[in-house]
Amino acid sequence: MTAPMADNPIFAVAAKAQALRAQGANVITLAAGEPQAATSTVVVEAAVDAVRDPAMHHYGAAQGDPALRAIVADAISGNTHLAWEAEDIQIALGAKHALFLALQTLIEAGDEVLVALPGWPGHTEVVTAAGGTAVPVATDEGFRFSVQALEHCRTSHTRAVILSSPGNPTGAVHPAAHLRRIAHWAQRHGIWIISDDIYRAFDYTGTYQSLLRVAPQLRDRTVVVGGVSKEHAMTGWRIGWLAAPQDVIASARLHVSRTITHVPTVNQRAALAALGDTATPARAASDYRRRRALIVEELNAIDGIDCPLPDGGMFAFPDVSALLRDRGWTSSADLAAWLLDTAHLAVVPGEAFNAPGRIRVCFAVDDDTLITAIERLRTALAPTQHAMTAPQMEVAR
Structure with missing residues (x-):
């Protein structure tokens, strides 16, 4: 019998965020690998029409x-x-x-x-x-x-x-x-x-x-x-x-x-x-381009974070290794766990991607969510904040 495969480590972040929400916490997630937006009305209406079509029942x-x-x-x-x-x-x-x-x-x-x-x-x-x-x-x-x-x-x-x-x-x-x-x-x-x-x-x-x-x-x-x-x-x-x-x-x-x-x-x-529908992807790309610039600028304004501007996609992938050293964390999993517990902000630690010392931050969210997330991040990592040793997040390494 073959050994069971490890689950996607990103799911560990989502599971912990969901558990906190179930306890009443207002968790913002920049960890999801998906757009926050709802599927367009055009698509939903097409699906409703299909459900009503008996030919689709077979x-x-x-x-x-x-x-x-x-x-x-x-x-x-x-x-x-x-x-x-x-x-x-x-x-x-x-x-x-x-x-x-x-x-x-x-x-x-x-x-x-x-x-x-x-x-x-x-x-x-x-x-x-x-x-x-x-x-x-x-x-x-x-x-x-x-x-x-x-x-x-x-x-x-x-x-x-x-x-x-x-x-x-x-x-x-x-x-x-x-x-x-x-x-x-x-x-x-x-x-x-x-x-x-x-x-x-x-x-x-x-x-x-x-x-x-x-x-x-x-x-x-x-x-x-x-x-x-x-x-x-x-x-x-x-x-x-x-x-x-x-x-x-x-x-x-x-x-x-x-x-x-x-x-x-x-x-x-x-x-x-x-x-x-060509309009929806074009609109999303335009919005993501603007949010990409915003999150990268804000991340680079935090001491210890170096964030390159991504060519494409939906994620920023900053290097946080200097921040880890300054705060006494041993891994980006420590940082991600601390942010989730302290700031109720979910990001994915770089260990999930075989990239220790980095985190993944999704910017495919609406403006209000992104701005609030940035405020939480900036406040949590302000120089006056003392980062205690963070609990380990359940991430496969």
Whole structure:
């Protein structure tokens, strides 16, 4: 019997925040990896209409609704100048499920998949769930992969690399030159690239490029993963997809058919409406750009915190190592636990991303929430405050 997998350490933060709320505490969370906003009315109304449609009350296609697959294919084609068709798309229960469907096709026991360090723990977890071994690859000062680092970690068992741009938690965007070098390296060694594009709508520097737009020659060894969760504030709806060569799609379709049968039809109709709504992601990106500037400025105004301006995504990822030394904390988990207990402010410690000495702060919240959170943070970390030794937060290390 195999050992149980560790749960995502970010969930420990959410669980403790929820426990405090249950006790009556007014907790503000900047720890969630999701927009605070509600799903748009357009999407909700489409879902209500679908619920009332008797056709939606029955089994659907394992590969997904043809209309949804067609609009996903069009969107990906527009980003790559390659012709994707509905048959190249598999609808999944969110992007995490899409990653799993790809990996269960591409890897076998003993195969290795390269993942970013620091990086989202879900990438490591999904590789493990699919039976592979996740190998962390140290990123450069801008939190990007270099070919040298990838080559250093490559072995005869390396099967794939997961590339996320913009990344979580770093917000790093791989510019075209980086992607081109990575593509040539992958092609030379016969390595698959799984491009996790879930944050693609949130590019604040204008440098984002899809991998296959830069390197269309990798079409036959690339899986593109996406979904509506982040850009349409639909994390709870669980609609994602993968675009891939036909053999990968055939395997994914069979896996869905044998396990979940199909993704709920009503949710797919909601996603179809979402992909027809370009205003919501554009408005969110504009709001996040402004809030990104605000939180980074405020974090950098606190002694002991050094926060780079993220290229994209929904998170700031400041270095708090100097603050830890000044206050006598041994880890960012100590700081996160103290902030939650003292200021009722939830952030994610860097240990969750294999980045000790950092914290992740989500700015995909409304202005009032962000301003109040900043006030709590500034007050809690004011020089006159004496930070006692904080209790350890339950975070996997």
